[in-house]
Amino acid sequence: MKRTIKKNPAEAEPARQLALHVDTVIHQTPFWASHAGDQDDIILSTRIRLARNLAGIPFPTIARREELDTVVERIGNACKSIRMLQPALTVDIRQCKTLISKALVERRLISPVFAESSSAGIAVIDESEQLSIMVNEEDHLRLQSIQPGLSLQEAWRQISRLDDELSEQVEYAFSDKFGYLTACPTNTGTGMRASILIHLPALSILEQVDQAIKELAPSELAIRGFYGEGTDIIGNIYQVSNQLTLGRTEAAIISRLEVIAYKFLDLERNARDKLLHIHRVRLEDEVFRALGILQAARVLSSAELMKHLSMVRLGNELNLIQEIDHRILNELMIFTQPAHLQLLHENITDPESRDVLRARLVREKLAG
């Protein structure tokens, strides 16, 4: 696997004990979206998360208030001395403004459930948004690494190191028989979920996505929408992740997902070739129309943006469109989400005005 990542700010810089301001983080482009990654013409990002709990303290759902406070204090302190997290943003979820917590959900740094939590809980996020931790979500700890492109090994290397460093300071709930213990039994064992975000526009145009999923993804894998469980497929982007966490090693889970990822890559590449060679004119027509609409529209819903963005991304990857930076397309996906837009213009609250603002932002970004 050819690695194209040049720089990893979470590791490259010396530990700084600076506290980041959430507004800064919300307005920057995350590492996964601004950096090149292996196979990133089709795979947008790779994510691994680990579920962990502290020994001797009940799971968050049944813990008392003081116990939740204890967990926050212990993990909060431990994080301060973990170099790869620095500089870190620490968000107290009860103090956090709704709009900010929604934006963190849109960045896939915290879960929707956690965003609405009224119990003691914090999120710790490194500057580059490669590493993040939710404290007192469903489990005491949810560790996450997001990387650009197909980067299961790198994501695993980072999350595993974070996990090791934390485990030196706190004692995890672990059973020799079951592995890591978790609030929900479906996470018990490795506590790991690995997933990739994969963009399948050509298979979608040729109406072969369902067939591909049926063939490639047996029951151990889950296919979901952009924002995970229970969300719709938008912009031809699919999240493929493991279902099983028990009875397999982390390495086996990762390797299995990687094999599947390459099979999806093959199918999508073949479909792209087919479109290019057999339906080139129609493909160019769709690609340039999508770009034309994004550059022209004065009102743009999120769903319509994602639809056209998918075609523009495809056109870009196939060199039909040359002038657009890959990074711009990722940014358009991130900064046009509802909470992000509202953070730009806090007086805008109705969806109609948001659609107007979204259209303006898209025109500006695409104009360079």
Place this chain on the structure above:
Amino acid sequence: MKRTIKKNPAEAEPARQLALHVDTVIHQTPFWASHAGDQDDIILSTRIRLARNLAGIPFPTIARREELDTVVERIGNACKSIRMLQPALTVDIRQCKTLISKALVERRLISPVFAESSSAGIAVIDESEQLSIMVNEEDHLRLQSIQPGLSLQEAWRQISRLDDELSEQVEYAFSDKFGYLTACPTNTGTGMRASILIHLPALSILEQVDQAIKELAPSELAIRGFYGEGTDIIGNIYQVSNQLTLGRTEAAIISRLEVIAYKFLDLERNARDKLLHIHRVRLEDEVFRALGILQAARVLSSAELMKHLSMVRLGNELNLIQEIDHRILNELMIFTQPAHLQLLHENITDPESRDVLRARLVREKLAG
């Protein structure tokens, strides 16, 4: 009525006995499309035609071959000495290539029935395409004047003069009781049909066209599509014309149509104001999307072009779009018609290739 026509080439130049070549005419922009006209933000063009027959010769449908030849010879000779027709293009309809005759239909210079005629017949067209004559269509003579914008008086002045000059050289079939005699009794009397091409996008967006037609156009008027009788409404362009030719003077018919035209103008202007003031954002969105698609598409059907062109024209007239010359929009309508496209690239015969060529032509024209 404010008149904005600056120059009338059919009259301004001295008579020349030059024969025009049909290829030249087919590639030029007709006078009505390249010149400003009164109310031309809404009314594209005005057309008046007169039906006439020669005395003592049966109508074309029942005339013998020699009689048809006689008609062609007499009218052909008469035309040569009529100054306002010079320089003229004379087309022998039996000798004319199918593609050329189709293009003449697309330019509204001859009728579809005449284009397919296998009897002796000619079309005489002045250089600017303001005046044209079909010889041996349904009647021996069909005289036509097309003018830009709302120009009923000017069209009448020209056609009336052409009619006078012809009548000095040939004798018309005329009855004191019925007026001019015609092959079909619905044309008897004045033999006149006056029509305007009116663009009603705002009424159409507000879904008020049917209501407007019901209120404004009583049974004496006919509402048709762009190409006249039996054709669909495309691009929100309606042809409004008189039905009655008998029992009214030409002046009365013209004045009645003019009154109706101004009522349509009022309704459309009110609808445009309403869109601008109440739905401005949605209107801008539709206008710029239409322009964006025309500038981007790689495949474009005639119907889709006319749909978007209607919105671009509206945006242009309302100064939402500033950079596009009015004349370009008229040219796009004319030169993207099937026969015109095929004349540009004679090797293109299938509709798919024509749609690709149309899209290219539109992009080039709109790029300046």
